[in-house]
Amino acid sequence: MASVCFYFQVHQPTRLRHYTVFDNNINYFDDRKNAEICRKVANKCYLPANRLILDLIRKYDGRFKVAYSVTGVLLEQLEAYSPEVLSTFDALARTGCVEFLAETYYHSLSFLYSRNEFAAQVNKQVQRIQELFGQTPRVFRNTELIYNNDLASMIESMGCFDAVISEGADHILGYRSPNFVYTPKGCNRLRLLLKNYALSDDIAFRFSNRGWTQWPLTADKFAHWVNRVNGNGFTVNLFMDYETFGEHQWKDTGIFDFMYHLPEEILRHPDNNFKTPSEVVKTYQPMGVVDVPHLISWADTERDLSAWLGNAMQSNAIHELYRLEKKIKGSGDAKLINDWRKLQTSDHFYYMCTKYFADGDVHKYFNPYDSPYDSYINFMNILGNLHLRCVKHPPAAPFGQVAQNAESLTAVRQDSSQADAVAAN
Amino acid sequence: MKVFMLGWEFPPFISGGLGTACYGLTKALDQMGVQITFVLPTAVQSKYATHVKLVSPTMQQPINTPVKVHQLKNVVFRTINSPLQPYSTADSYQRKIEESISKMQASHGKTGKFVGTLDYSGDMYTEVQRYADLAIRLAANEQFDVIHAHDWMTYPAGVAVARATGKPLVVHVHSTEFDRSGEHVNQMIYDIERMGMHAADRVIAVSYLTRSIVISRYGISGDKVEVVYNGVERNGNSNLLVGNTTIKKDEKIVLFLGRITMQKGPDYFLRAAKKVLEKVDNVRFVMAGSGDLMHRAVEMAAELGIGSKVLFTGFLRGEDVNKIFKMADLYVMPSVSEPFGIAPLEALDNDVPIIISKQSGVSEVITHALKVDFWDVDEIANKIVAVLKYPPLGVTLRSHGNYEVRKLRWIDSAARCAKIYEEALVGAGV
Structure with missing residues (x-):
């Protein structure tokens, strides 16, 4: 049995506008550029890809399934700039063949810096998915698939998730294969799904690479590789950015045609099927415990956090940002809190990465800055203004009272009661 | 490979990037084993003239005897008495001349016998031409395969030597009149630059920025213009x-x-x-x-x-x-x-x-x-x-x-230049 489990990451950050140290405007975001990029990606990727997936679901009468994680910050932008994309996601949700995953609403690194904030953002995302698509996410994926044992424990303790998703990195699996369900170390109920990075990257990164020995990649060739998993694995987890379709791989590479023919080729083998992450963990028993004491991610070849926290600027910027947490939340100012949260989006730190800067590469994708230095300067100038704004507020009120102002913390409470209700059922 | 190089100032009296570049490049070419006759103008009355390694000028002889600098094995220096200096403008040149004449009068005041023996007549443009004539005389006694001239003041000399000897000419553009003067271009300097670049077999530009100026403002064909970036001397201290x-x-x-x-x-x-x-x-x-x-x-x-x-x-x-x-x-x-x-x-x-x-x-x-x-x-x-x-x-x-x-090393710039010399030789059918 080989189940193909597709999960697509759908995300765009709220990009910052050019902000000098002489600015004191409290609007930090480049609405024009965000609108422009959002519409462009909608036209090149989200709309045609959603249409294709919808067609495939209809064509195969429920046998083709996929999962999405659409970040809160993108949902907000889609609502403002491309509402038609939201309606196509809604149409997908109604087919019953599409699962929406949970993550941090702001696509943040908050797990590393504030557990409180992390929980609030996860809950906010869950709520938003409920409101928009009428389903409650049961599987969690952290920003950039950042993961370790602690994350798994935290997710299990939140009580509302069945599984967590991460990278099937060689150094955590050793001889083992990502094509099974595992249990995270230290967890009982929670399951771990790992990305089959070889097959995922064949589509996401290598598809149009003419220097690749397997180019051109056809649906039957790919199905053949999936068939080989039969007998030594249950699930082939194909996790990738949704922008693979039409944006990373342009339409003229044939990526849409490839996807159109893939289900037919996969389903040609009687033992194959498509499953969503929730179905995979319900169907297959875990094959053992995976121990990940150190943080991993799905980025670059290092599979570590160096793309976001690899240099002095990145670590300085993020520490300064989270240092403001108490003051910001203490202000009770909803716009201030929201601005602070949008600054947490991991892309802002990714833009500051100097790792491959001199070579010029993948890190440049929709990067609004000429250099990592410009991005750091811009971010710090904004942070300076944010700091001034929270200094202007009166001293922090006791924490309990503040929670009523800060909608996110209310969300935490609501959700824990929901979780209790779920547990009682 | 032997190069007749028309260059500029050497340490320790360097007034800007041009001198630094000539020095860095020459040193690296020397390390590669390229033979160089390095010709440079030296003002006799310059306060730097105490520099022992380079000059032992005599007033009557405008071209000085060859001098070797100890650490440069393959380089022979030839100096030509001339008040030309990098970054001169017509005005600053004139001031300089008046200054040195008055200094000369001060030091030899009583006898005054040296005044007038120098052929410093006329303006900077005349001097550039005079320098070219002296360079031909100097070149007549030298063996070399290619001529390499740095910036406009040496272009007439480069062109003259190339015509006299039939050897290929490479001109090196460290800056153009447009860089120095914006849109207020000095027509005479522009004309000399243009003449030099057109006469050259190959043009070396120090950046793509400069290459595009050479092509668009001087009408030079792109195939002839190569970019060779400068390097930096590591301090290492x-x-x-x-x-x-x-x-x-x-x-x-x-x-x-x-x-x-x-x-x-x-x-x-x-x-x-x-x-x-x-x-x-x-x-x-x-x-x-x-x-x-x-x-x-x-x-x-x-x-x-x-x-x-x-x-x-x-x-x-x-x-x-x-x-x-x-x-x-x-x-x-x-x-x-x-x-x-x-x-x-x-x-x-x-x-x-x-x-x-x-x-x-x-x-x-x-x-x-x-x-x-x-x-x-x-x-x-x-x-x-x-x-x-x-x-x-x-x-x-x-x-x-x-x-x-650290990746910008003179040795790499020198290797690029050496390759361009080879190409110029082939192109010139030598």
């Missing part, structure tokens, strides 16, 4: 660094180092300084260098009300340059037009982060720098403040920049 960083200073230092001329954008530096001081107080702006806008710059600092925050050091050389780099927290080069820009590389080599104008050749090769449009005073100020206010910025720029600058 880390002891000095450790010794100096322990000095406690309560003020940050932002450095401008270069000729104070229109080309280098000193006014943008001062206007940015004014804006920076609105946000940061414990900072001092140091302008190291001299030039025709020096007095204007002093006045401007006063007019802006920041006179006490701006320090003018005058022209620095040698150890003083290293010292000022060691003290600096940031180097700013707001050049209006900069064909290459070696000084920022030296700053990086000295662990000083840099802000450079996008209108510079060096910006093509250095990624770990802050880059600005020279006219964008607000952005220059924004970036200066950022370096002063956010220490991790300087830390990251320094660590990556210092590494990156």
Whole structure:
């Protein structure tokens, strides 16, 4: 049995506008550029890809399934700039063949810096998915698939998730294969799904690479590789950015045609099927415990956090940002809190990465800055203004009272009661 | 391979990037085993004329006997008595001549017998032609395969020697009249540059920026123009660094180092300084260098009300340059037009982060720098403040920049030149 489990990451950050140290405007975001990029990606990727997936679901009468994680910050932008994309996601949700995953609403690194904030953002995302698509996410994926044992424990303790998703990195699996369900170390109920990075990257990164020995990649060739998993694995987890379709791989590479023919080729083998992450963990028993004491991610070849926290600027910027947490939340100012949260989006730190800067590469994708230095300067100038704004507020009120102002913390409470209700059922 | 090189000043009296480049390139070519006859003008009455290795001039002989510099095995120096200097303008040339004549009169005042024996007649353009004639005479006794001329004052000499000997000519464009004078181009200089580039078999530009000027403004065919980036001499004196960083200073230092001329954008530096001081107080702006806008710059600092925050050091050389780099927290080069820009590389080599104008050749090769449009005073100020206010910025720029600058080695530039010599030889059918 080989189940193909597709999960697509759908995300765009709220990009910052050019902000000098002489600015004191409290609007930090480049609405024009965000609108422009959002519409462009909608036209090149989200709309045609959603249409294709919808067609495939209809064509195969429920046998083709996929999962999405659409970040809160993108949902907000889609609502403002491309509402038609939201309606196509809604149409997908109604087919019953599409699962929406949970993550941090702001696509943040908050797990590393504030557990409180992390929980609030996860809950906010869950709520938003409920409101928009009428389903409650049961599987969690952290920003950039950042993961370790602690994350798994935290997710299990939140009580509302069945599984967590991460990278099937060689150094955590050793001889083992990502094509099974595992249990995270230290967890009982929670399951771990790992990305089959070889097959995922064949589509996401290598598809149009003419220097690749397997180019051109056809649906039957790919199905053949999936068939080989039969007998030594249950699930082939194909996790990738949704922008693979039409944006990373342009339409003229044939990526849409490839996807159109893939289900037919996969389903040609009687033992194959498509499953969503929730179905995979319900169907297959875990094959053992995976121990990940150190943080991993799905980025670059290092599979570590160096793309976001690899240099002095990145670590300085993020520490300064989270240092403001108490003051910001203490202000009770909803716009201030929201601005602070949008600054947490991991892309802002990714833009500051100097790792491959001199070579010029993948890190440049929709990067609004000429250099990592410009991005750091811009971010710090904004942070300076944010700091001034929270200094202007009166001293922090006791924490309990503040929670009523800060909608996110209310969300935490609501959700824990929901979780209790779920547990009682 | 033997090269007849028409070059410029050598250490320790280097007045700018042109001399630094000639020296770096020649040294590296020497290491590669390329034989060079290095011809350079030396003013007899120059206060630098004590430099023992190079010159033993005699008044009656405009061409001096060959001199070897100890550490350069394959280079023979030939000097021609001439008051030509890099960065001369017609005016500054005239002043220089009058100065040396009066000095000569002072030192030989009573006898006055040397006055007039020098053929310093006429203006700079005449002198450039006279230099060419002397170069032909000198070349007649030399063996070489290719001629390499650096910047416009030596182009007529290069062209003349090429015509006389039939050897291929390579001209090296370190800067153009458009860089130096903006749109107020001196027609005579432009004509000489154009003539030299057209007559040359190959043209070397120090950056793509310069290459595009050579093509678009001088009408040179692109196939003939190659880019060879400059390198940087590694200082490698880390002891000095450790010794100096322990000095406690309560003020940050932002450095401008270069000729104070229109080309280098000193006014943008001062206007940015004014804006920076609105946000940061414990900072001092140091302008190291001299030039025709020096007095204007002093006045401007006063007019802006920041006179006490701006320090003018005058022209620095040698150890003083290293010292000022060691003290600096940031180097700013707001050049209006900069064909290459070696000084920022030296700053990086000295662990000083840099802000450079996008209108510079060096910006093509250095990624770990802050880059600005020279006219964008607000952005220059924004970036200066950022370096002063956010220490991790300087830390990251320094660590990556210092590494990156090591990749720019003269030996690679020399290898590119050697290849171009070969091509010129083949092209010329020699």
